[in-house]
Structure formats: C-alpha cells, structure tokens
Amino acid sequence: QSALTQPRSVSGSPGQSVTISCTGTSSDVANYNFVSWYQQYPGKAPKLMIYDVTKRPSGVPDRFSGSKSDKTASLTISGLQAEDEADYYCCSYAGSYTQVFGTGTKVTVL
Amino acid sequence: EVQLLESGGGLVQPGESLRLSCAASGFTFDNYAMSWVRQAPGKGLEWVANVGDSGATTYYADSVKGRFTISRDNSKNMVFLQMNSLRVEDTAVYYCAGGQWLVSPFDYWGQGTLVAVSS
Numbered sequence: 349q350s351a352l353t354q355p356r357s358v359s360g361s362p363g364q365s366v367t368i369s370c371t372g373t374s375s376d377v378a379n380y381n382f383v384s385w386y387q388q389y390p391g392k393a394p395k396l397m398i399y400d401v402t403k404r405p406s407g408v409p410d411r412f413s414g415s416k417s418d419k420t421a422s423l424t425i426s427g428l429q430a431e432d433e434a435d436y437y438c439c440s441y442a443g444s445y446t447q448v449f450g451t452g453t454k455v456t457v458l
Numbered sequence: 459e460v461q462l463l464e465s466g467g468g469l470v471q472p473g474e475s476l477r478l479s480c481a482a483s484g485f486t487f488d489n490y491a492m493s494w495v496r497q498a499p500g501k502g503l504e505w506v507a508n509v510g511d512s513g514a515t516t517y518y519a520d521s522v523k524g525r526f527t528i529s530r531d532n533s534k535n536m537v538f539l540q541m542n543s544l545r546v547e548d549t550a551v552y553y554c555a556g557g558q559w560l561v562s563p564f565d566y567w568g569q570g571t572l573v574a575v576s577s
Contacts, residue, residue, distance in 0.1 A: 349521075
C-alpha cells in the first residue's frame with residue numbers, strides 16, 4: 349500500500365493548461381479503471397473532481413479532464429483559473445477493497 | 459443536503475484509545491459504503507478503513523490493521539472508528555467519507571475531526 353507518486357507542485361498562468369501525473373503500479377493504477385481525483389483547499393475537505401479515470405461528477409467544470417496510460421493517470425486543467433489554485437490528490441482502487449491515494453500536488457496559478 | 463458530521467477527536471497519549479463517530483444525513487445511508495480517510499498535519503490523504511453498506515464487510519490499511527475497527531449502525535445513520543493502541547504517527551484529521559460501493563470514489567466527505575497523539 350505505497351502512495352501513488354505525484355509531482356509536488358505544478359504552476360501555470362490563467363488560461364493555460366496544466367497536467368498532473370499520478371504514477372502507480374501494476375497492482376493499482378494499471379490494473380483497474382478506478383482512478384479518481386480530488387481537489388482540496390487549505391483547511392477544507394476534499395472534493396471529488398474526476399472518477400473512473402475520465403468521468404466528471406455533476407457540477408464539475410469541463411475544464412477538468414482525466415486520462416490513464418498503463419501505470420500513470422493524469423489530470424488536466426484547461427483554461428486555468430485563479431479558483432483552481434488548490435491541492436490535488438489522485439486515488440486508485442488497489443484490490444481487496446482497499447484504496448491508495450497519491451502524494452498530492454499543489455497547483456499554483458501565477 | 460448531504461451532511462457528514464464527525465465527532466470524538468481529541469488529545470490522547472500514546473497507547474490510549476479513542477472512538478470517532480460520524481453522523482450522516484441527506485442520502486440513503488444504508489445504500490452506501492463508508493470509509494475513514496486521514497490527513498496528518500501538512501501531509502497527504504491516507505485511506506484508513508471502509509465498511510460495506512450492510513456492515514458485514516470491513517477492510518483496513520496495513521498501518522492500522524489490528525488496532526482500528528470500523529463499524530456502522532444503519533438504524534442511526536452512523537459510522538464509527540474505534541482506535542486502540544494509538545501512536546504518535548496516528549495524529550491526523552480524520553475524515554468520514556461515503557461512496558456507493560467499496561470500490562467507488564468518495565462522493566461525500568465530512569469536515570473532519572482532529573486526533574492528536576502526544577505524550
């Protein structure tokens with residue numbers, strides 16, 4: 349149950365696109381299409397942004413998109429906005445009804 | 459409106475026990491699997507445990523297996539986390555979270571309760 353690997357931080361100017369990677373193993377990310385992404389503001393609870401690799405819950409802007417290739421999942425934020433500045437965590441099903449989170453990425457809007 | 463309200467956090471010494479509670483409302487509680495997720499100060503999220511919709515099945519992270527017990531009471535729309543033999547490294551904000559199945563993402567989150575383990 350080792351944490352998935354994410355870059356510590358990414359940044360971009362308003363209107364640009366940023367992509368956050370999430371690298372796991374053949375036991376989690378590569379083996380299941382159950383990758384989700386969460387947005388967290390300081391002192392607040394996480395919020396589900398993407399689930400099942402590519403799906404967006406109702407109310408999440410379509411600027412947020414997800415993808416996966418083998419052991420690496422990615423979250424892309426297109427048309428970056430000031431309100432997107434937050435921490436983002438990936439999460440994958442890891443078998444035997446367990447879940448594993450990523451190390452987290454801080455997104456900074458320049 | 460969906461609400462998850464955690465309680466029971468506090469300051470304890472290493473080796474002591476604590477029981478967290480989470481009261482749910484605004485959704486069909488017994489149709490959802492429930493989990494506890496924790497976040498140490500300044501650190502990332504860590505899945506701790508989950509319980510199936512009936513309460514019959516429970517699963518744990520290796521870091522808490524044998525020390526923590528998750529349970530639920532569907533008659534009261536509540537989920538619990540009994541934490542025994544607490545360690546300094548268990549210090550964290552503990553979130554209650556809900557997803558439709560045990561493999562599902564976490565649709566609903568509480569605001570968290572802080573557990574501090576220190577001598």
